Structure formats: structure tokens, C-alpha cells
Amino acid sequence: MDLILSALDILMRWDVALALLAGSVGGVLIGAIPGVGPAVAIAILLPATFSMDPIVGLTVLLGIYGSSMYGGAIPAILINTPGTAVNALTTYDGYPMTARGEPRRALSLAYSASFFGGVFSVLCLILFAPVLARIAPLFGAREIFLAALLGLILVVVAHRGQALIAGALACFGIFLNTIGMEPVKYTQRYTFGVDALGSGVNLIVVVLGLFAISQAFFLLIEEDEKIRLTKLRGGLFQGLRELARHPRVASVSAGFGVIMGMIPGVGEFTAQFMSYTYAQKTSKRPQDFGQGSSEGLIAAETANNAVPAAAMVPLLALGIPGEALTAMMLSVFYVHNVVPGPALFQNQMDFVVALYIALLILNVLVLIFLLAATRSLIQVVRIPNRFLGVAILTLSFVGVYSLRNSASDCVIAAGFGLFGFVLKRLQLPAVPIILGMVLGGIMEVKLRASMARVRTPFDFIDRPVAFILFSIIVIVLVTHILRIRRDMADLKEAEWQTKTSSTRFAALLLRRRTSFLKEHGRRVRARHARLLRRLTDLF
């Protein structure tokens, strides 16, 4: 009780109240505009929060993070375009509801489910905080190294079908973090004699480039979309009643959100996928999923809104961000010399609880705002894409230039903007780069510190938490390898099935013989022999 009272004492300030209001309303607006998203908004606002108190700055950013998903449901339901990436699953059941003339029901259900997910996760974590405070000190240098490594591996393997290139991009992030003066032996690394690179590549410059400027380029190059909005009539309170009819789906989905949010590198998508699958498998009407099922909508929205509060756990307790948004928030802590980690949980528990209570209040504010203002709010969906691009580019300047008033930072940000634009066009992930940059730095420091006390390799995992983390890493890697083997076997089978020629061995030999005897085969073999000769002559 004392803890909650001292946490409330931290929040009883006019600037925190203003931050809560600005964060919640701003977050909903940003979420409701397809093409902006919380990552862009947080990246732009990050330098502006550096001059604020940590609690005020973090409340604004948390507000945007937590409330953008509420707003993201609006275009997902009304125009079949998710406002934020995590609202993609909302379109599956939300838009069919709109199509059959129930947009009000869908929106009301999405708000109620989101509210339940948000409040459930915050309450879980407030109750769970004393346990976390006891577990956090068990994490020494080697445990934090292993947890960071686990987070990085999970981010990479989560990109199914793109794990290799996601891994390469994560390594690129680690490489970016190594550029500049190395702080222990004071040697230069990959500075190429350029003074501007001596102090390293700033994380915020990279974040702004990869998320904000690249998004501006993307919007400026695309065509404007024609949008037809459905009119909303009637109240929005019926969703709360409908949610009360599905307590099992809502609580299990929120539970998945909390657990997945706490694991670094996993996040909303896995939580949503698991909740949706669970809801579909246990539903009495599984055939309705994807056709406007209320249970599907509840599962998707509850799970994604339960994640933000839980995602703060690895950040606050271990100093390890699990995804790009919490990685950006880490820089707010560093700027104010508040080092998140076990010590924060032990010494400043009231600060941690204050953040959770702020999230709780935020959920209430957002729900009230949405119930009152949805009809006016849906008009933001009409903002033309390319004008949004102009706006994002203008605001990105504030983000980059206000950091150090450096034109070279802006050049680097523009470069990363172009790189991010290419990644977006190819649908390759940018998040592993940011996590590689943040976790790479943590891993370097912690590995160096822990190896000083390790004599044999087994000493590294001789503590219980280290051993558990190491075992999880091994399990994740083995599971991933097995999944790849299964995918490859599937592919092979599909290739054999679609083959038009016979797959019998005798037929294969017959085709080989024909290739040897025909003039074309002879020419091909001669060309190959010639190329091989040229190659061997080189050596």
C-alpha cells in the first residue's frame, strides 16, 4: 500500500497529468492515421522528451505506445487498413462486421477488448512487481548477456522465411554500435578517419532514419488512396456488455499478451497469433473466424493491448528492450542517468509502480476519449498519404537536428531513410537493426565483465538463471532448425508433386543420356568446360 501511495505521489503533478492527456489523445490520433504509427511518432518526439523529467517524458512515450493500438483499430475496422502494424489481425474480423453493416458494434467491441487487455496486464504487473523485485537481483552480467542474446535470437527467428536476412540485419545493427571510439582500450573502430564517426552512430539518428524518414519517402512516392467511410450511428457502449459474454477468450488472450510481452523479442504478433488460434480452436463457431467473429476480434485486440505494459518488464528489470519502441525508450533513461536494471527494481520500485499506474489511468482516459470522440476522430483517416509524407519529413527534421544541431547527423539519418525505404519496398524487417544496435552494446559490456570471472566455458552457465536462459536459447535454436527441416521437406514434396516429368530413376537416367547425345547438351558441356578452364587458369 505504501508503495502505491508513494507511486501516486510521483504522479500528482500537473506536467504528468498533461503528459498523460497529450500521450493518450496523441497516441489515438497517431494510431488512427494509417501510415504514421507509434514508432514514427516516438522517434520524432524522443529528443523533445530529453528536456523533461524522466517520468514526464516516459509517460508521453508510453501514452503513445499504449494508446496507438486503440486508434489503429479504427481504420482497420472501417476501411480494412490497419492503423498500426499490430492491428492487421483486427481487419480479419473487424472489416467483415463493417461490411455487413455493424461498424459501431465492431468498434465498440475493439475498444472494450483493448481496454480489458490494457487494464488486465497493468494489474497483473502491479501484483507481480514484488516477485520481479526478488527475481531481478538474480541477474548478473552473464545472465543479462544471455537474456540479451535470447532476445536477439527470438527477434531473428520470429521472421519466418526471412530469418537469415533478419540475422544479417541484426549483425548490421551490432556493427553500427561498434563504430567509433571503443571505451575500454580507446581505439578507433571503423571510423575511416572521419571525425563525425568518432563519437559513434547515434541510435536516435538511425531510428529516425529507419522509421520516420523512410516512411516519409514511402508515402511521398506512393499514390493517394481513395477512402470511403461508413457512417456511424448510435452509442458505443454495447461492446462492454458483449465482452462480458466472452470472459474466457478475453482473459486467456490478455494472459498471452502479458507473457509474450515479457519475453524480449516476441511481442504483439506472437501473442495475437496464439490468442486467435486459441479462440478459434475453442469456439463453438470456428467457421465464423475471418468472417466477422466477435471472439476473433476480442482475441486480437485484447492480446495486442496487453503487451505494452508487459514489454516494460524486461526493460525496467533487466535494461533489455524487447522491441524497437522500448529500445527508443531506453535512450530516455540513459539521457537522465537512470539506468534500468535490477537496481532500479530494488531501489526505485515506486518509480516503476508509478509508470504502471500511469498506464492504468491512460487506458481509462483513452476509453473515455474514444467513446466520446470517435465520430469526429474517424475523419483523420481522410488525410492524404502524400501530405502525411510531407508532414513526417518536416517533423523528422526536428527530431534529428535538435539532438546535436549537426548537419552530419541529418546526412546519416537521410542515408538510413533511404536504406529503410529499400527495406520497406522489399518487405524486409528494420527492427532487428535497432535491436542489434541496442542489445549489441549491452552484450559487449556484459560479456567482457562476465568473462573476467569465468575460467572454463561451463562456469558461464553454472548459476541457475544462466543455465535456464542457456537451455532456452538451445531449445529455441533446435526448434528453429527442426522447423526449417520440416519446411524444406514440405517444399521438396511440393516440388516433386508439381514436376511434369517422371520422377522414376530409370526415367532420370534416360533424360541424362538424351542430354549427352543431343547437340545442345554437347554445346552446354563445352561452354562449361571452357569457363572452368578459364577459372583454373587464373590460379
Place this chain on the structure above:
Amino acid sequence: MTSERERRFVGPHRGQLLFVLTFLTLSGVLLALIGQQTTWVKQTALFAQPRFWPAVAVGGMVGLSALHLWRLPFRRVGRNDLREVLRWAQALEYAVWFMAYVLLVPLIGYLPVTLVFVSALAWRMGYRSRRMMAICVIFALATVVLFKALLEVRIPGAFLYEFLPDAWRSFAILYL
């Protein structure tokens, strides 16, 4: 005809091969330069070497992108790939707009350059109605007031502001 491997590929096909080839080449160059660009300190453990993490990172970039290239179902650069590169190059124009904005702010001032930049870029994008121009002006004004006057982000006063009358100069440097 599209093969099964191509059909199962995650993401668009165009441009993938060129991207991976470029990424791999640049990673290879970085790996080749590791001896020049990092230092090996004598009598220091492997994990504390300044070269250790760059080696892990660049090694990972080369190894994983090479594996990705090997698993890629496309082996030839086609017309679609070249068209995609042209699309990438289109973004350069906006990078130039952005850099012009960055370079002009310290000379002319945040407010005047933002007003011109937003309106000019919106004009270039095809928004030429009076209503859109008015929205651009309001947006530019709101941005400057919010960030420079209210949130007090660090954007220095412009060179041109030095020529303003005394009463205006300090106001312009602080708030415009």
C-alpha cells in the same frame, strides 16, 4: 513459370537479388578492412579485444547474407529488378529536399524555411488548391510554435536573424 520455391518466397521478388548482392559485397569490403579499421591489443583476452565484436558483427553479416543469397530462388537480374532500382532512386529526390531544408534553417531561420518547405513540397506533390496551401501554412506554424516555442527543442537562431532590429532579434532567436 514460377517455381514452387519462388512461390513460397516471403515478400516481393523484384529487387531482392540486387539488394542481397550489394549487402554481401559491402559486408565483404568491411570484413576485408577489419585489420585496418580495428586494433588487436596484445596481452588482452579475446572477449576484451576491440576487434572481437566488429568481427562477430561483420562475420555474421557476411555469413548470413551469403547463406540468404544461396537460399534465394532467383539467380538472374531481370527487368523488374532494374525497374525496382529506379524506384529506389526516386526517393533520392526527397532526400535532397530534406538536406536542403537542413542546410537552409541555420541560414534563413526555422519558421520561414518551414513555411516555404512545407508549402513547396506539398505543391510538388500536387496539392495546389488554396485550402491545401492554407493547411500547409497552419501546419508549418503549428510545428514551429509547438517545438521551438513550447517544447523548447534546441534549434539555433538563424544567421539572417542577426540583421533584425534589437527588439525583434532576441524574440526571433528564441521562438522562431
